[in-house]
Amino acid sequence: MPDFDVAVIGAGAAGLAVASICGGLGLRTALIERGRMGGDRLNHGGVPSRALLAAAQAAAEARRAGRFGLRLPEPEIDWAGVRAHVQGTIARLAPDHGAARYRGMGVEVIEASAHFTDPDRLEAGGRGLTFRRAVIAAGSSPIVPDIPGLDGVPWLTTETLFDLEEPPGHLLVLGGDTIGVEMAQAHARLGCLVTIIDPAPRILAREDEDLAEGVRTALLAEGVTLREGAAVTRFEQLEPDSRQATAGVVAVLTDGTRVAGTHLLLAVGRAPRLAGLDLQAGNIAATPQGVRTRANLRSVSNPRVWAVGSIADPRGIGPRGFTHLASQHAGVVARSMLFRLPGTRLDYAALPRLVATDPELVQVGLTEAEARAAGHRDLRIHRWPLSENDRALAEGRPEGLVKLVISGRGRLLGAGLLAPRAGEMAGTYGLLIGRRLPLSALASLVLPYPSLAEAGTRAAGEFLAPKFLSPFTKRVIGLLKRLP
Template structure:
């Protein structure tokens, strides 16, 4: 008889959810974690990055207060205080993810590395554990590029960035994706020099160009410098007698230019944590993108195995490295693994993603380019500028745009938002796309005034305006006015 009904490898967002639900349903569960409980999101990602951004936005608000008639001295950045805020946010949330809490649920928490020794057995902490089902939720880590000179200079990833005891003098960021852009704005607003190096033609390459350009403009105003469309070919240790004596690393670009900085942050993407699991011994098929699963997240080669979160690579769908995807996966896993419900499948049609800059850039569903690539040709593009929103005008935050991608019959395919707190509006569009609600549901929604959400409603209403003001409608109203 197996030792456990369910063994979960990884105590991040997905693993914790699966372990809690499985134990709550009366199953015998083991949870294996070699690092910190809570995984990347709590300790190195979502929580500390948003806490740092909150401090940075507070500094920016103080500098900008004069436009409201509030005169303040320039903010003084207490780096130790900023770090205390970041660590305090982690500490406040940590008990929810703690080993003690899960042991209280009846989960056996094993703080060790794990690897497969057979298709139905794992070794962890010097013990061999047999199982009926295993859930691999080991997550992902920052990609370390094969870059000449990297082994001779200090560098940072999201796992070490928040440990800096002193602020970077000049932070060089390799990568213009969400992590790179968020940390660029945070550090620039906290008084650091920041340069972002992006090999692709533009930053935020997955996002709609109209929206990405607005975010870029905001970061430029904050003092962030960009080098786009140029590759970093090597890095060097700064010579002690250099004029930039405070710098510690030099980035050498393919055009021959050299940029000296004090710190180098690697933010070029993430890779699944496959090393050390010995998936071959478990009979588990994988690719460099993760563990190959069906749309139900079950391994295609070992029916005892499921994968969730960043490490899952569903066939025909691909991986997604978001904490909210890990939570979505956990829900799918409960239905497919525990309740054996058929036709339980992953779908990213309504998946939101947010770059938490200021303003925030949110995308739900397809961008215009993605919709065209998917074969949608009869598209309507609806736009409403944030500058036309009364709440935005009242608060002096008028930068941004709502852009809706609408297919045949008024079906909403995607929504792109560049606005303050755009992520808070994402759920509205996720519900519409996920439930296939007609655009009229949003256009006819009664929203409190004044709110930024009204910009979304006004964009949706643009779909119906041409019909409302058509010659036929005008003639009809002309006839109806004769009625008593």
């Protein structure tokens, strides 16, 4: 008999979700983690970044109080206090992700690294164990690009950024995608000089251009310097002088421009943690993007193995590096691995992604460009500015946009939101797209007044208005008005 019914490698968001299901169902479950429980979500990702962004938001609101007729002094940034808030948030949430909690569920937590020795066998911390099923949830890590001189200068990733005991004087951010722009705005609001260097023609190149421009405008207004379309040819160490007590970094760009800073943050993406797993011994096929799986997350080469989270590379779908996929992936594994339900597969049609800047940018489903690339014809695009929303005007934040991507048949394919706290509105659009509800369901939704979410109902209502006010409808009303 195998030692375990299910062996889970990795105690990040996806691994914990799978382990809790398996343990709750009474299966003999091993949860193997070589680092800190909670993975990147708790220790280096969503939790500390949102805590830092919240502190930065408070500083920004103090500076913007003048729009309400309030005069407040420039906020004094206590970096030690900010850091205590970030670390304290992690500490308060740690018990929910800790080994004791999962041991209480009947899960055996093994605090060690693991690697495959056979298709049905692992070694963890020098201990050999066999399994009926294994789930690889080892996650991903920040990419360190191959740029000359990088090995000779100090650099940061999100795994080390939140440990800084002093604020950066001038933070150079290499990469203008989600992590880069979030951390750029947070540090700028906390009093740091910030420069983003991005080889792409514009920051947030994957996001809808209309919405990304709103984030770009906000960053520029807060003093962030943008070097878009600029590749780094090499890095050099900046020696300390009378103005700078510690060594810094110089980024030399393709046009010869030299950009100097005190700290360098690498934010060019993430790569799956495949090294050390010895996948070949487990007969587990992989690509540079992760463990190759079918659409139900089952390995294409070893039927005993599944992969979840950012390390999974589903065939025909591709990997996704979002923490909020953990519960969806765990549900797919439960249905396909535990209940053996045929036809189980991932569905990313309503997948949201969030850029947690201020204003926030949320995309649910397809952008306009993605819909066109997917072959959708006769697309209709409908925009509704936040300047038409009563709540936004009352709060002095009229910048923003709702953008609906609608098929020729009137089905919602995607929704983009640029607004304060836009992430809190994403669920409505996810439900609409995921359940294939008609756009009229959004237009008829009754929401508390005034709320930012009303912008979506107004957008849908305005889109449907021409149909409601068509000549045919007017003729019908003309006939009905004669009835007693």
